[in-house]
Amino acid sequence: MTDTSTIDRSKDVSQPVERLGPDEALKLHSNYLRGHIDEDLLDRITGGVTFASNKLMKFHGIYQQDDRDIRDERRRQKLEPAHSFMVRVRLPGGICTPEQWLKVDELARAHGGNTIRLTTRQTFQFHWIVKEDIKPTIQGLQQVLLDTVAACGDDARTVMATADPLDSDVHAEVAALSRQLSDHVIPKTRAYAEIWYGQEKVATTDDEEPFYGRTYLPRKFKIGFAVPPFNDIDIYTQDMGFIAIVGDEGVEGFNLTIGGGMGRNDQDLNTYARLGDVVGYFPKERLLAVADAVMSVQRDYGNRAERSRARFKYTVDDKGLGFIVAAIEERSGAPLEPVRPFAFESNGDAYGWRVTDRGLFNYGLFIENGRIAGRMMDGIAAIARVHSGQIRLTPNQSLNIAGIEPARKPIIEALLSEYGLLGSDQGSALRLNSMACVALPTCPLAMAEAERYLPELVTKIEGLLAEHGLSDEPITIRMTGCPNGCARPYVAEIALTGRAPGKYNLWLGAGFHGQRLSRLVAENIGEATILDILSGYFAAFAERRKPGQHFGDFVDSELDRAADLSALTV
Known part of the structure; x- marks a missing residue:
């Protein structure tokens, strides 16, 4: 990689306190993310932590939550909420060794309610961890070289990378780069090691965070690598994305995307989902320099007064794409080259058996909504005990058991069969392309169900598809319990975002491989209306679709046609 010693990673851009929003002031005075977390962890009067510690613990990969199924009952009993914590692992590229999987399994059984959650960003989440079990969980992860640094918070999150089902040399190279970049961009504060590993505390200095400074980034920053033709990471939803351009010798460089993001607020028209712009190409030797440049632009120009407008997508729109690209080029030390040709085919996963060029085998295992428990959890642990390759988490909440030696294939196939995983x-093409966020009962932002409800709704939609002869049609469907977009709904052909218990906004018409945003079709509707609207579109799709046309493309053209007719009528 290129020498980045000439890149300014030391600029402290902390604004005057009176110009900072509350979160920014909290970071500024946190002593590089230490705050009073240590003291709060020792407080046994409450199962939770203070507001300030909850905010700061996010930078350490930890969210305070409570069981919302019993929140009202506990309030009536004058009890505090049933607090627990979500702990998220940093897992660049979603790559996990069998040893690491078994440790995650062990910790989930000991502290996490006997369940593992695979996220939409290729990593693990533990739920239901009580306060006194946070340290043992994080220290257990350390034993297998895993951590939770920057899995949440206003920093660069876990770096994603395409989960190539064919296990190519290019995939291996990109996966290694995702690890290198993740290690490069995480915060450097010693607070994590002091609080969670019990390492000796040292006096802090102004160079403790040479890149982030005292106030870190204005908001979370998401990064991903895509390897065409797979867009499983939904490259256009990333704050910063790298599209691999491959030549005879492997990866030559990357097309850079900037300014993607899913989060929005139904009550704030100044917030919106945005697709990233492909702004140019650079050779792979400049990866760290370009990444530093992009992140430093957001660090220095991002909105630190209005948190709802703090994501990089708003910085790009507020400053202008031309201004942002020029700043990136100046800070990285070289202009971007013209975009290189590339093409995507889908943003889903591949399932079942695949054979690689090396004569090894991969098995794509569908995990509905990423939740692993019970017999499935037992089965994957049994596989991990005999597997010598990798277990890869996909961007769509499933698994790729990779690098299976021919001699071990019958053993693993027998275990898949024994535990009902083969x-x-x-499942239907719709179900295999479904995804949901956690939502209730743990997410404090959820207004409606998602993970617990989507499988039931998919069953009903499958019936409608069968009526119209569309059962084998691959259609992406995603559901979130709120509009924030954790399951990347706005690039799904069918999307439902929660508004209230049992009520959703319905979005349709996104591109099959994530290249176009969906459109709002109906607001605050229940299941009966959802199914009625979808049935109408399925009927029209079955009757009038063009050869090879995807459902999202058909709906998009139908919405255009309806808009044109409406304009003519007016």
Whole structure:
């Protein structure tokens, strides 16, 4: 990689306190993310932590939550909420060794309610961890070289990378780069090691965070690598994305995307989902320099007064794409080259058996909504005990058991069969392209169900598809419990975002491989209306679709046609 010693990673851009929003002031005075977390962890009067510690613990990969199923009952009993914590692992590229999987399994059984959650960003989440079990969980992860640094917070989150089902040399190279970049961009404060590993505290200095400074980034910053033709990471939803351009010798460089993001607020028209712009190409030797440049632009120009407008997508729109690109080029030390040709085919996963060029085998295992428990959890642990390759988490909440030696294939196939996991790819094309966020009962932002409800709704939609002869049609469907977009709904052909218990906004018409945003079709509707609207579109799609046309493309053209007719009528 290029020498980045000439890149300014030391600029402290902390604004005057009176110009900072509350979160910014909190970071400024946190002593580089230490705050009073240590003291709060020792307080046994409450199962939670203070507001300030909850905010700061996010930078350490930890969210305070409570069981919302029993929140009202506890309030009536004059009890505090049933606090627990979500702990998220940093897992660049979603790559996990069997040893690491078994440790995650062990910790989930000991502290996390006997369940593992795979996220939409290729990592693990533990739920239901009580306060006194946070340290043992994080220290257990350390034993297998895993951590939770920057898995949340106003910093660069876990770096994603395409989960190539064919296990190519290019995939291996990109996966290694995702690890290198993740290690490069995480905060450097010693607070994490002091609080969670019990390492000796040292006096802090102004160079403790040479890149982030005292106030870190204005908001979270998401990064991902895509390897065409797979867009499983939804490259256009990333704050900063790298599209691999491949030549005879492997990865030559990357097309850079900037300014993507899913989060929005139904009550704030100044917030919106945005697709990233592909702004140019650079050779792979400049990866760290370009990444530093992009992040430093957001660090220095991002909105630190209005948190709802603090994501990089708003910085790009407020400053202008031309201004941002020029700043990136100046800070990285070289202009971007013209975009290189590339093409995507889908943003889903591949399931079932695949054979690689090396004569090894991969098995794509569908995990509905990423939740692993019970017999499935037992089965994957049994596989991990005999597997010598990798277990890869996909961007769509499923698994790729990769690098299976031919001699071990019958053993692993027998275990898949024994635990009812073989043939997980036999579900409908709709179900295999479904995804949901956690939502209730743990997420404090959720207004409606998602993970617990989507499988039931998919079953009903499958019935409608069968009526119209569309059962084998691959259609992406995603559901979130709020409009924030954790399951990347706005690039799904069918999307439902929660508004209230049992009520959703319905979005349709996104591109099949994530290249176009969906459109709002109906607001605050229940299941009966959702199914009625979808049935109408399925009927029209079955009757009038063009050869090879995807459902999202058809709906998009139908919405255009309806808008044109409406304009003519007016």
